[in-house]
Amino acid sequence: MRTDYSYSRVLHVDLETGRSRVLRFGSRAEHLGGSGLAAALYATYGLPEAPALDPRQPLIFAVGPLTGFFPLMSKVVCGFRSPYTGEWAESHAGGRLALSLRFAGYDALMVTGAARGLSALVVGARTVDVHDVSYLRGADVFSAGKYLRRFGKSSSGHRSCIRIGPSGERGVHYACINVDSFRHFGRLGAGAVMGAKNLKGIVVQGDGSFVLPEGNAYAKLMREVYKDITATDKMRKYHDLGTPANLLALNELKALPWNNLQKTSDERIDGVSGETFADKFLLRQTACAGCPVGCIHIGLLRQQFAKDHEFLYKQVSYDYESIFAQGTMLGLTDASDVLALLDETEKLGLDCMSSGVALAWVAEASEKGVLSEKETIVPIRFGEVQGFLEALRHLGMASNEFYRVLGTGTLKAADIYGGADYACVLGQEMAGYATGEVFFVAQAYGFRHSHLDSGGYSWDQSAKDKDAGKAVDFLVDDEYKRILINSMVSCMFARASYGPDRIGECLESVGLADVAANLGTAGKAMQALRWNLKCRTGFDVHAVRIPKRYSEVVTWKGGIDEAYMNDVRRRYEQAILDMAAKAPAISGGEEG
Structure with missing residues (x-):
């Protein structure tokens, strides 16, 4: 059992050769962990001159020195070269992955190379296996998760399952990585990086253990921190309505983007407010492993768009950013429409913010006559959910040249087709x-x-x-x-x-x-x-x-x-x- 924590313990897996090794990397006093550790690893093993999707580029998942020791130390930093910008990037996610890595005994997992066929990487405290999962080619995020969870059944309570959908396989530059169903490495295209490595998913079993500090100092401080988080109002907002509480406030401030940022307030906000989601659609709340707050809000969606499944219901996570991007930005004022879009986005494995804002630009460009159905295939108009649903599928599947270009970034598409002045892009x-x-x-x-x-x-x-x-x-x-x-x-x-x-x-x-x-x-x-x-x-x-x-x-x-x-x-x-x-x-x- 590990007792020396002065360095970071990094598992490096090379999919090209199928080999793995454990590295004693650097000094924690210098790189700290998480964001710093990911950057230090790329500075050592990355290829600054090579393209972002070169399989030799490292894909890094890093936790920190306090992961597993204190509440809310529950996130993972994913470090990678972004296919969207070409630059060194980070995306952060919760779920179970952080504690799974800690129980497996690693401060970071670094993956290089590409597998010969579509594969799943399964990592434990004493095992590293690469499995052929060619049967999952094209599978959506939910179907892929169902199959990948068959690996490591004995450690299901400590296991984390991350995976990509069809958009990651197709290299959409804002494809995300789904983490344990309701969390995501969402920004800047980590899903496309996994796709370039022929990696459909990673299962971290978390089948080991780690030692808690002895003595009273740690126990006393742990109680103080826990009380500060649970017995004060600091986290109440996140537990109760969650971040969707911001919708009414920002709309009142005239700071909430509507209809591709053509306006910043709309009197129809009540239809997609946090209060409406809570009153009419909230099914349950859940939390990342190691978190006592429970900020993940799960809505209940009646699958009204599936003709053959009149009574099909789905669980869909939502928060402020997703309601903005796939609600107000698209001119939608019905919470159930927003949940339907988010469910489709989830299945495809797209970042909900980039895909929503991209389609908002498409709607305005169509409105102004810059785009036609020759490019969009389906009519896309503000406030009409069906067109956005179909467009999401075309975007995630790169159905034609227009959607392929749009999948590389809204401003890039606008530079080619027109409408750059109203592309709502700030870096992404x-x-x-x-x-x-x-x-x-x-x-x-x-x-x-x-x-x-x-x-x-x-x-x-x-x-x-x-x-x-x-x-x-x-x-x-x-x-x-x-x-x-x-x-x-x-x-x-x-x-x-x-x-x-x-x-x-x-x-x-x-x-x-x-x-x-x-x-x-x-x-x-x-x-x-x-x-x-x-x-x-x-x-x-x-x-x-x-x-x-x-x-x-x-x-x-x-x-x-x-x-x-x-x-x-x-x-x-x-x-x-x-x-x-x-x-x-x-x-x-x-x-x-």
């Missing part, structure tokens, strides 16, 4: 916060092009003046704090409970005093390394595009101040370059 298809200048810049330039890179949306809502310098200082500092959390790897919802000081206390309590002592230095170093890798793999801060639509947005504050937004852009560009220039040298790993 936007998140659901039309709050203003700082958020638009933060997502367009951000590391993951995600609203979770930093709190740009909150700065827009709380800042008293338009000071671009202060805004950029906030973005850089807030990103640093989030990198600490993402290196542990905590759920971002718990950031109020896991500040830098608390993280240091937690590390000390599990015997990692050296990691705690170097936390600030290592956090800054990993922030720099991530930006360095992104720049080395093609990110050009001077080439970032913010489409015209974002200058036309009107919020509760009025119109967009383009001069202010451009000032924030220029300052953030320089801050990114400054950080990338400070990247540390990384020590590699050795077998053992």
